[in-house]
Amino acid sequence: MIKVLFVCLGNICRSPIAEATFREIVKQKGLADKIECDSAGTAGYHIGQLPDHRTMKNAEKHGLKLTHKGRKISLTDLDDFNHIVVMDEQNFEDVYELYYKTKHQPPAAEKVFLLRDHDPETRGIKEVPDPYYESEPFFEEVYQIVWRSNEVLVEHLIDKYHLLATD
Template identity: 55%
Template sequence: MMLKILFVCTGNICRSPIAEETFRRAVKARGLQRVIQCDSAATHAYHIGDLPDPRTRKNAESHGLQLTHHCRKLSGEDFSVFDYIVAMDYYNMENIQTISARSIGIKQSEENCFLYRKFDNVLQNKVMEVPDPYYGNSNNFEEVYQIVNRCAETFIDFLIDKHHL
């Protein structure tokens, strides 16, 4: 069994690439890379083919991560390839559902398409979204890193329990 996870944000240059890479590192640390794979995508085509935002890459490097992902847009095929599609915020969740309805004729179930912050054990004021750091400063990029890094561990626990890994 191979589980495939897709992390999604607006442009695939800030939140979803760092979510992808922190998750990949956590998967590798647990020796699960043969049963769990991940990727990331955008709901909009603003940055297709680009590397993640330089500020995202700088933050990732400060945590020992190298981001080499090239931005891509969510496609209809993704709904049949990935077992879980994980949105960074409500806006992107709505866009995922719209793309799904247009591409394959149905919306995604809450069992396989949800907000990543659902797995954050340190929810502040019950905010379920990973904030978009694009218009912010380095502190905002660090906050996103901390959130997605926490979510990675809890999400893996969920996958282990649900799929008996």
């Protein structure tokens, strides 16, 4: 089983929608028995809470129901997940530092990376913008970014692990 963890700051906006879109793409490709995912935050601000209501509203508009409850990334996540996919540079640094302090070596580029490393429309921008302090239309922009990035990420994992859909 390939395990992917999506990480942002509070685990209520970007990482839950990244988790949900990734899960949907994996399901559509018939790979739910081969790839699983979760999400977490680098901060513990929203542990146990559902995602931001605007994230949930946007997800529902696209046929996704979010039930994830916020949690903070743990030391066991570093071993439990094959890939830790981070939304922005600051949280990438936080995850990288946590990994380095725990493992006494830097993570491999395939272990910890930015989601937009897989965005076909990145235009040099490497971060998924945080919509928390923005209006509802900004949540749609974030959805579009994570959807297209996850489409490419899933294809990358299919190639990397030589995965075939279940017939």
